[in-house]
Amino acid sequence: MTRPATEDELAEAIRGANGPLRVVGGGTRGMAPGGEPLETGALSGVTLHEPGALTLVAQAGTPLAVVNETLREAGQCLPFEPMDHRPLLGTAGEPTIGGVVGGGVSGPRRVRAGACRDALIGVRLVTGEGRAVKSGGRVMKNVTGYDLAKLACGARGTLGVLTEVAFKVLPLPADMRTLAREVRGAPEAAALMSRALASPYEVTGAAWDGARVLLRVEGLEGSVAYRAGKLGDLVEAEPLAEDPWAAVRDAKAVAGAGDLWRVHVRPSDAPAVLDRVPHERALLDWGGGLVWLRTAPGTDVRALMGVPGHATCLRGAAPPLHPPAAGIAALEEGLRRRFDPRGLFRGGPLRREGPGAARAMAAP
Amino acid sequence: MQMPAPDARIMERRAQVASRLRAVLSPGAVIDDPVATRAYECDALTAYKCPPLAVVLPSSTQEVAAALRVCHEEGVPVVPRGSGTSLAGGALPTADSVVLGVARLNRVLETSPEDRFIRVEAGRTNLSVTGAVEGLGFFYAPDPSSQLACAIAGNVAMNSGGAHCLKYGVTTNNLLGVTLVTMEGEVLEIGGAHMDPAGLDLLGAICGSEGQLGVVTEATLRILPKPEGAMPVLVGFDDPVTAGACVSGIIEAGVLPVAIEFMDRPCIRATEAFAGAGYPDCEALLIVEVEGSEGEIEEQLGAIEAVARRHDPVELRRAKTPEEAAAIWLGRKSAFGAMGQLGDYMCLDGTIPVSELPRVLGRIEALSREYGLEVANVFHAGDGNMHPLILFDANADGQLERCEALGAEILRLCVEVGGCLTGEHGVGVEKRDLMGVQFGEGDLEMQMRVKDVFDPGWLLNPAKVFPLGASEGRRA
Ligand SMILES: Cc1cc2nc3c(=O)[nH]c(=O)nc-3n(C[C@H](O)[C@H](O)[C@H](O)COP(=O)(O)OP(=O)(O)OC[C@H]3O[C@@H](n4cnc5c(N)ncnc54)[C@H](O)[C@@H]3O)c2cc1C
Ligand SMILES: Cc1cc2nc3c(=O)[nH]c(=O)nc-3n(C[C@H](O)[C@H](O)[C@H](O)COP(=O)(O)OP(=O)(O)OC[C@H]3O[C@@H](n4cnc5c(N)ncnc54)[C@H](O)[C@@H]3O)c2cc1C
Numbered sequence: 116m117t118r119p120a121t122e123d124e125l126a127e128a129i130r131g132a133n134g135p136l137r138v139v140g141g142g143t144r145g146m147a148p149g150g151e152p153l154e155t156g157a158l159s160g161v162t163l164h165e166p167g168a169l170t171l172v173a174q175a176g177t178p179l180a181v182v183n184e185t186l187r188e189a190g191q192c193l194p195f196e197p198m199d200h201r202p203l204l205g206t207a208g209e210p211t212i213g214g215v216v217g218g219g220v221s222g223p224r225r226v227r228a229g230a231c232r233d234a235l236i237g238v239r240l241v242t243g244e245g246r247a248v249k250s251g252g253r254v255m256k257n258v259t260g261y262d263l264a265k266l267a268c269g270a271r272g273t274l275g276v277l278t279e280v281a282f283k284v285l286p287l288p289a290d291m292r293t294l295a296r297e298v299r300g301a302p303e304a305a306a307l308m309s310r311a312l313a314s315p316y317e318v319t320g321a322a323w324d325g326a327r328v329l330l331r332v333e334g335l336e337g338s339v340a341y342r343a344g345k346l347g348d349l350v351e352a353e354p355l356a357e358d359p360w361a362a363v364r365d366a367k368a369v370a371g372a373g374d375l376w377r378v379h380v381r382p383s384d385a386p387a388v389l390d391r392v393p394h395e396r397a398l399l400d401w402g403g404g405l406v407w408l409r410t411a412p413g414t415d416v417r418a419l420m421g422v423p424g425h426a427t428c429l430r431g432a433a434p435p436l437h438p439p440a441a442g443i444a445a446l447e448e449g450l451r452r453r454f455d456p457r458g459l460f461r462g463g464p465l466r467r468e469g470p471g472a473a474r475a476m477a478a479p
Numbered sequence: 480m481q482m483p484a485p486d487a488r489i490m491e492r493r494a495q496v497a498s499r500l501r502a503v504l505s506p507g508a509v510i511d512d513p514v515a516t517r518a519y520e521c522d523a524l525t526a527y528k529c530p531p532l533a534v535v536l537p538s539s540t541q542e543v544a545a546a547l548r549v550c551h552e553e554g555v556p557v558v559p560r561g562s563g564t565s566l567a568g569g570a571l572p573t574a575d576s577v578v579l580g581v582a583r584l585n586r587v588l589e590t591s592p593e594d595r596f597i598r599v600e601a602g603r604t605n606l607s608v609t610g611a612v613e614g615l616g617f618f619y620a621p622d623p624s625s626q627l628a629c630a631i632a633g634n635v636a637m638n639s640g641g642a643h644c645l646k647y648g649v650t651t652n653n654l655l656g657v658t659l660v661t662m663e664g665e666v667l668e669i670g671g672a673h674m675d676p677a678g679l680d681l682l683g684a685i686c687g688s689e690g691q692l693g694v695v696t697e698a699t700l701r702i703l704p705k706p707e708g709a710m711p712v713l714v715g716f717d718d719p720v721t722a723g724a725c726v727s728g729i730i731e732a733g734v735l736p737v738a739i740e741f742m743d744r745p746c747i748r749a750t751e752a753f754a755g756a757g758y759p760d761c762e763a764l765l766i767v768e769v770e771g772s773e774g775e776i777e778e779q780l781g782a783i784e785a786v787a788r789r790h791d792p793v794e795l796r797r798a799k800t801p802e803e804a805a806a807i808w809l810g811r812k813s814a815f816g817a818m819g820q821l822g823d824y825m826c827l828d829g830t831i832p833v834s835e836l837p838r839v840l841g842r843i844e845a846l847s848r849e850y851g852l853e854v855a856n857v858f859h860a861g862d863g864n865m866h867p868l869i870l871f872d873a874n875a876d877g878q879l880e881r882c883e884a885l886g887a888e889i890l891r892l893c894v895e896v897g898g899c900l901t902g903e904h905g906v907g908v909e910k911r912d913l914m915g916v917q918f919g920e921g922d923l924e925m926q927m928r929v930k931d932v933f934d935p936g937w938l939l940n941p942a943k944v945f946p947l948g949a950s951e952g953r954r955a
Contacts, residue, residue: 167731169730229648233652249922256863257830260906266929287733312704335775383594401674424673439678450679
């Protein structure tokens with residue numbers, strides 16, 4: 116196991132590696148693929164937090180909890196509300212901010228405030244050749260050069276090891292209210308969420324847990340009271356006393372034994388997915404744009420879904436990621452080879468060929 | 480600014496290339512008459528001009544693919560073009576290149592209020608996207624000041640921003656998918672009406688790649704419900720440093736306005752003379768706009784005014800009617816026109832951390848005196864995206880060069896304090912040779928490898944973004 120404490124040490128470890136490496140942040144986001152563990156936990160600490168500029172920069176191994184706490188003390192938060200995978204996947208460990216970026220993890224507020232990749236304004240990473248590279252920076256408007264930060268976000272560590280990540284943050288909402296309405300059918304639920312999201316009341320969460328449609332408004336106190344009232348009238352929903360959003364974020368409704376899937380579709384296609392794919396439990400988030408499914412083992416969600424979009428298998432025998440169309444696959448392959456010519460980081464979930472493939476690959 | 484010497488072997492084949500292009504495109508889609516190609520010799524960075532070998536104006540994705548296949552086989556560089564409003568020379572041709580304009584691709588393909596997106600052909604203008612969904616109660620958020628003219632194609636290529644991006648983000652945050660045609664003529668669907676990619680975020684790399692990775696022919700854009708209302712407040716200060724501190728104060732107070740715009744005295748004076756908006760004669764002013772219902776506007780402006788009062792404003796003027804709101808925006812919206820009245824100007828676009836505003840404004844003032852050229856500042860203060868305007872006389876000997884040197888100094892300063900060379904206009908040819916100030920060799924190498932993957936022959940807009948020395952071996 117390697118646990119570098121500086122970017123230089125990390126680069127050296129990568130240059131010296133002679134077999135596959137497995138980048139481990141907190142190790143909370145699911146099963147461990149093969150390779151020598153390369154831990155990021157010693158690259159830890161918030162390096163800059165400027166509340167007046169809405170920016171935070173942290174080393175990649177910083178625990179997510181530390182990032183959240185630093186922001187909370189200044190009345191701010193990460194806009195994209197990353198989930199905690201531990202309850203769902205039954206994993207232990209301390210989720211890191213690098214793992215959040217590596218996984219491109221976004222929660223319910225994504226529907227209004229954007230995804231992890233939208234808040235990410237800069238990265239430093241070390242490539243498979245041990246080269247430290249930066250892209251973006253610490254300012255929220257920056258079009259200087261290509262946006263490699265977007266490529267690294269959600270790459271599950273296959274392009275390189277992140278050492279530092281910078282975010283645009285948001286004021287922590289002063290107030291929050293949830294409205295709920297009992298809805299049994301998915302088509303009705305999707306239509307209701309769509310109506311709420313098309314209203315001017317800035318809905319920051321729209322989910323359906325199989326029994327209730329849940330809608331959230333956040334902001335200044337007076338504003339929240341006003342919008343909750345208007346929205347309640349529009350969709351005939353009632354205020355809910357409890358706060359269900361941590362449960363929605365962590366997909367509690369689909370917890371339990373079986374295969375686990377995240378299906379990304381056009382929101383109005385969500386009912387069709389539920390109709391066609393046999394499942395044990397389901398949860399709609401992002402107004403229907405994200406379909407969580409718990410299925411019987413071996414259910415081939417990709418073959419059954421029948422609408423455009425893609426499906427990620429979080430637990431099950433299926434390959435984790437949806438196979439891309441041929442032209443896209445060639446571009447992705449080309450990019451991975453140029454960032455990681457020796458295929459050191461390809462033991463992870465993006466791997467699609469046999470274990471020997473990494474070593475057999477030629478340099479670009 | 481240098482451009483690579485045109486390839487004489489390509490120039491000799493102008494007639495052959497044009498006839499091959501004619502064979503695959505609709506009648507009237509190929510322009511190779513040297514007088515007519517002059518209409519495409521530059522974009523809005525008019526200091527640099529060069530008519531291309533030919534211009535093609537395809538009317539479908541298939542025609543774009545066919546034209547690119549011809550150029551690829553002929554080894555001819557291609558410069559994609561939307562409306563030609565780039566301020567960075569992104570659409571500047573070379574004499575041996577074919578300009579591929581997408582202006583004829585301007586249809587709306589699908590509008591979905593229930594899934595909150597619109598799919599358009601990429602030549603459609605920014606403002607007419609909002610025009611297509613306004614009736615349904617929606618708008619397209621990124622709003623560059625050039626929105627009447629600029630195309631979605633250019634917006635995607637430059638990752639353009641606008642006055643409202645503090646709240647709504649820039650193009651990349653409002654883009655769900657594109658149809659991309661590679662230099663080889665392969666048509667790829669990247670992203671779509673769903674959120675987040677299955678694998679690598681190729682869309683994120685394409686947005687902002689300045690026409691170097693592929694030609695965008697269609698785009699799926701996120702649309703948002705129109706807010707119930709909007710209202711600005713104008714705050715005047717007797718020194719710019721206090722105005723800068725007030726910006727941070729507002730943001731720290733937990734309110735997120737849609738826009739915080741900043742103007743300094745030279746800019747205020749010029750716009751007053753030009754538009755007569757009735758601004759106070761002060762050292763700096765902020766225009767802060769918030770959205771919502773009447774009560775929500777009241778609540779937010781109340782919080783903002785409380786912060787502003789702590790910074791001893793010389794003027795605090797809240798709009799109460801749409802007419803008063805328009806009057807507050809009038810000066811800001813005519814700022815560029817007003818500066819144009821004073822002579823030639825060069826518009827910079829560096830971004831800085833908001834906290835550095837006071838120091839950077841002070842340094843710009845000192846540099847302005849040192850170079851003997853006046854600089855006016857008008858910019859999106861909430862996100863630190865500065866727009867220093869350097870005034871000069873293009874006809875006076877050496878002034879353009881002096882102006883460019885001052886501009887480079889200011890951009891170096893932006894990078895030095897933790898910011899960047901360009902916040903929304905792009906690198907193009909204008910900031911190409913300064914890339915080494917912000918990036919190391921390894922950083923640029925990895926960016927160029929991305930281009931290697933999409934365009935191995937380096938035929939798409941090859942002389943932009945990267946310093947010519949750095950890209951030389953690849954452009955061969
Ligand atoms: C079938 C399957 C599907 C998955 N789908 C998803 C999904 O949709 N969303 C999701 O978030 N996760 C998903 N994962 C989880 C995760 O990508 C992998 O399981 C990972 O190998 C677990 O890494 P970890 O235990 O270190 O977790 P974490 O430390 O939490 O890291 C998460 C991911 O980021 C990478 N990473 C961590 N730190 C860094 C760093 N500093 N630089 C670069 N990369 C870094 C890791 O390699 C890993 O891929 C999936 C996993 C599997 C097996
Ligand atoms: C008065 C004025 C005000 C402006 N205000 C703003 C502002 O507020 N915010 C802002 O961000 N910008 C602003 N701009 C700059 C400019 O309008 C933007 O950069 C705009 O996005 C350019 O769009 P265009 O269609 O004119 O692109 P063009 O100028 O034609 O091209 C710009 C770049 O895009 C590439 N490109 C064009 N079409 C394609 C395609 N189909 N596929 C791939 N690449 C392509 C070109 O090769 C070039 O590199 C302003 C410009 C002017 C003149």
